[in-house]
Amino acid sequence: MNTLISSAEKRIDGHAKVTGLAQYAADFNQPNQAYAVVVGAAVGLGRVTAIDVQPVLELPGIVSVISHLNAPRLAYRPHKGFIDPAAGERLHVLQDDQVRFYGQPVAVVIANTLDDAERGALALRVSYDAQTPVVDPHDPRAIEILPEALGTRQADKSRGNALAAPVAGAVTVDAEYDISRENHTPIELHATVAHWQGEQLTLWSKSQFVVNEQAEIAAIFGLPPENVRVICPFVGGAFGTSLRTWPHVTLAAIAAKLIERPVKLVLSRRQSFHTTGHRPRTVQRISLSATPDGKLLSLVHEGTAETSRYEQHAEALTSATHYMYSCPSLRARYRLLPMDTSTPTHMRGPGEASGVFAIEAALDELAYALKIDPLELRRRNEPQIDEGSGLPFSSRSLLQCYDVGAKHFGWSQRQFAPRSMRDARLLVGWGMASAAYPVFFAPAEACARMLGDGMFEIETASSDMGPGTYTSMTQVAAHVLGVPMDHVKFRLGQSNYPPTPPHGGSMTMASVGSAVYAACQALQAEIASQLTSRPGSALSGMQPGELEWSEGRVRAREQDGPGLAYRDVVPLLGNEPVEVTAVGSRDTSVAQKFTMVAFGAVFVEVAVDPDVLTIQVRRMTGAYGAGHIVNPRLAKSQCTGGMIGGMGMALMESTVLDARDGRPVNAHMADYLVPVNLDIPAMDVHFIDEHDVHVNVLGVKGVGEIALVGVAPAIANAVFHATGKRIRHLPIRLESML
Numbered sequence: 001m002n003t004l005i006s007s008a009e010k011r012i013d014g015h016a017k018v019t020g021l022a023q024y025a026a027d028f029n030q031p032n033q034a035y036a037v038v039v040g041a042a043v044g045l046g047r048v049t050a051i052d053v054q055p056v057l058e059l060p061g062i063v064s065v066i067s068h069l070n071a072p073r074l075a076y077r078p079h080k081g082f083i084d085p086a087a088g089e090r091l092h093v094l095q096d097d098q099v100r101f102y103g104q105p106v107a108v109v110i111a112n113t114l115d116d117a118e119r120g121a122l123a124l125r126v127s128y129d130a131q132t133p134v135v136d137p138h139d140p141r142a143i144e145i146l147p148e149a150l151g152t153r154q155a156d157k158s159r160g161n162a163l164a165a166p167v168a169g170a171v172t173v174d175a176e177y178d179i180s181r182e183n184h185t186p187i188e189l190h191a192t193v194a195h196w197q198g199e200q201l202t203l204w205s206k207s208q209f210v211v212n213e214q215a216e217i218a219a220i221f222g223l224p225p226e227n228v229r230v231i232c233p234f235v236g237g238a239f240g241t242s243l244r245t246w247p248h249v250t251l252a253a254i255a256a257k258l259i260e261r262p263v264k265l266v267l268s269r270r271q272s273f274h275t276t277g278h279r280p281r282t283v284q285r286i287s288l289s290a291t292p293d294g295k296l297l298s299l300v301h302e303g304t305a306e307t308s309r310y311e312q313h314a315e316a317l318t319s320a321t322h323y324m325y326s327c328p329s330l331r332a333r334y335r336l337l338p339m340d341t342s343t344p345t346h347m348r349g350p351g352e353a354s355g356v357f358a359i360e361a362a363l364d365e366l367a368y369a370l371k372i373d374p375l376e377l378r379r380r381n382e383p384q385i386d387e388g389s390g391l392p393f394s395s396r397s398l399l400q401c402y403d404v405g406a407k408h409f410g411w412s413q414r415q416f417a418p419r420s421m422r423d424a425r426l427l428v429g430w431g432m433a434s435a436a437y438p439v440f441f442a443p444a445e446a447c448a449r450m451l452g453d454g455m456f457e458i459e460t461a462s463s464d465m466g467p468g469t470y471t472s473m474t475q476v477a478a479h480v481l482g483v484p485m486d487h488v489k490f491r492l493g494q495s496n497y498p499p500t501p502p503h504g505g506s507m508t509m510a511s512v513g514s515a516v517y518a519a520c521q522a523l524q525a526e527i528a529s530q531l532t533s534r535p536g537s538a539l540s541g542m543q544p545g546e547l548e549w550s551e552g553r554v555r556a557r558e559q560d561g562p563g564l565a566y567r568d569v570v571p572l573l574g575n576e577p578v579e580v581t582a583v584g585s586r587d588t589s590v591a592q593k594f595t596m597v598a599f600g601a602v603f604v605e606v607a608v609d610p611d612v613l614t615i616q617v618r619r620m621t622g623a624y625g626a627g628h629i630v631n632p633r634l635a636k637s638q639c640t641g642g643m644i645g646g647m648g649m650a651l652m653e654s655t656v657l658d659a660r661d662g663r664p665v666n667a668h669m670a671d672y673l674v675p676v677n678l679d680i681p682a683m684d685v686h687f688i689d690e691h692d693v694h695v696n697v698l699g700v701k702g703v704g705e706i707a708l709v710g711v712a713p714a715i716a717n718a719v720f721h722a723t724g725k726r727i728r729h730l731p732i733r734l735e736s737m738l
């Protein structure tokens with residue numbers, strides 16, 4: 001299919017982004033705007049005993065200092081958004097003297113300039129009654145709990161009898177894997193500009209989910225949702241950190257209300273390690289047994305993840321375990337460790353990125369215990385159906401991913417034994433892993449409008465955090481409407497546009513794309529019905545279904561005749577733009593008949609210096625079966641970015657907490673390491689030509705999350721192959737190799 005919905009278009013917003021025309025939250029300004037700076041708790045647990053406000057109020061430019069002592073008591077009406085943890089209650093900011101974690105906002109200093117506000121925040125003296133927080137999962141005071149309200153993807157499940165004694169002759173692996181806490185560190189910092197006009201609040205705010213921010217802030221302030229408007233045309237990366245509405249948004253709104261001026265609040269990089277979510281630290285145990293020829297007999301996956309004391313953030317750590325491989329006996333168990341930290345959140349590939357690491361690292365250990373090529377071992381355990389649910393897959397191209405990835409990488413040239421491949425004095429390692437991520441879908445709405453000049457406008461509340469949503473949605477609309485892309489103006493990022501689900505979970509192309517598709521079709525149907533029922537028009541008397549839209553004209557299908565130019569349609573129909581709103585839905589009964597998952601395979605080459613133990617990733621190959629790819633250029637860019645994120649997870653990223661007070665000690669980009677250009681190897685990305693008619697009208701599975709999944713185990717497995725050293729914690733740093 002060579003159409004606009006399978007075309008490697010360039011980003012339509014690329015020019016705006018590289019020339020500074022694109023406006024991110026902190027780029028917006030309002031007349032008479034003041035600046036707010038958050039003061040975070042300097043202890044990890046306890047209570048605020050005193051705040052010495054007066055010296056700060058005497059500093060130049062200071063407008064106000066807000067703390068729990070003078071903040072308004074907010075309504076905090078119950079509101080559980082799509083994205084909030086099912087159990088627990090969000091942090092009620094500045095509502096009491098309790099300190100629940102290090103960096104929790106305890107005050108806000110507002111000044112006429114940012115400099116003055118920062119100086120005031122630094123000068124504010126806060127006294128505490130402090131206790132020692134529990135921040136380490138290995139702390140004996142950390143008590144595991146069974147999370148409440150788990151979804152089906154998270155709950156404990158079993159089949160067969162995985163806990164039975166291993167059968168005679170079986171080969172077993174039993175290992176524990178520990179993944180560090182990670183923070184998202186997008187380039188764009190969290191920012192909100194809050195502006196009240198009476199009881200109407202406008203927020204220019206970094207968000208992956210503007211309709212939820214609207215609903216949540218309305219609930220917190222006890223307002224009807226229509227009183228709150230959230231605007232977010234561009235997001236400078238987010239990776240999940242802007243799915244929820246964190247306390248700084250509330251603080252900006254409180255500040256603006258109290259001083260009766262617009263207020264801009266931008267979190268510092270350091271503060272973005274405190275209260276805006278993080279990938280939870282996880283500890284997982286995998287126990288495998290297999291026949292000597294590599295057929296899995298049993299699989300036990302036990303995972304524990306940190307959460308806060310006030311909310312239970314649960315992720316699908318053990319979800320992929322059930323369907324990745326064929327295995328008669330399986331048991332998966334998921335527990336949470338509430339600790340004195342802020343609530344974790346989704347971070348790219350949430351759940352699967354961590355859970356699949358443990359499975360894929362353990363499978364590599366099993367391959368070496370069995371002396372079977374790691375890729376061959378996986379091939380021998382390819383299931384026919386989802387053995388967890390008993391349902392067929394809507395499509396599953398994992399074997400093709402293995403073939404395509406292995407071919408491009410050259411896997412057949414691999415020598416099995418660790419330390420057997422060298423490049424001069426460097427130890428070379430080749431590792432691989434499988435990847436999987438579910439196909440999520442939620443109903444979204446879009447509005448489509450035809451204007452008097454024959455141009456079109458599409459509006460939907462989605463965000464675009466970088467995948468290219470502006471571009472891909474314009475492609476879908478232009479494809480359906482039969483016009484060049486520059487005849488469609490696509491708008492997003494406003495809460496007063498038709499609602500969409502979170503811009504996350506790799507579901508935007510599927511969900512919002514289906515809505516745009518449906519809205520454009522509904523617009524055509526509406527115009528067709530008006531045109532055909534209008535006496536005297538060239539198309540009167542026809543059935544709406546007989547009209548076709550292409551090359552800028554509406555005409556009768558299979559009939560000669562000029563039809564009607566798009567620019568003549570609206571003038572003919574009374575000169576008012578024609579507008580419809582439609583929901584992108586899919587048949588839920590079909591969705592219940594299949595397991596819908598995108599699969600992939602990742603191949604990695606590392607070089608380890610045997611003397612100084614540095615690890616260099618030299619190349620990475622990813623092959624993905626992710627359904628229909630609307631824009632191969634953007635999808636490849638997504639995958640490349642995700643794979644680089646996986647490299648960070650494998651080798652660099654770790655938020656280290658000081659055990660004494662829970663302080664993130666490396667809360668800045670000098671010490672929180674992420675891959676930079678010099679670290680990034682040669683990469684190639686391949687998409688399997690996969691046709692899945694069940695997932696949604698576009699056949700799209702999504703590629704945002706899966707691209708990170710599988711990379712960390714492929715790298716860890718490559719490090720083992722290079723060195724013979726099995727490192728079971730992430731990140732794998734030079735010091736892990738000693």
Ligand code: MOS
Binds near residue numbers: 504
């Ligand atoms: Mo993605 S973690 O759902 O932004």
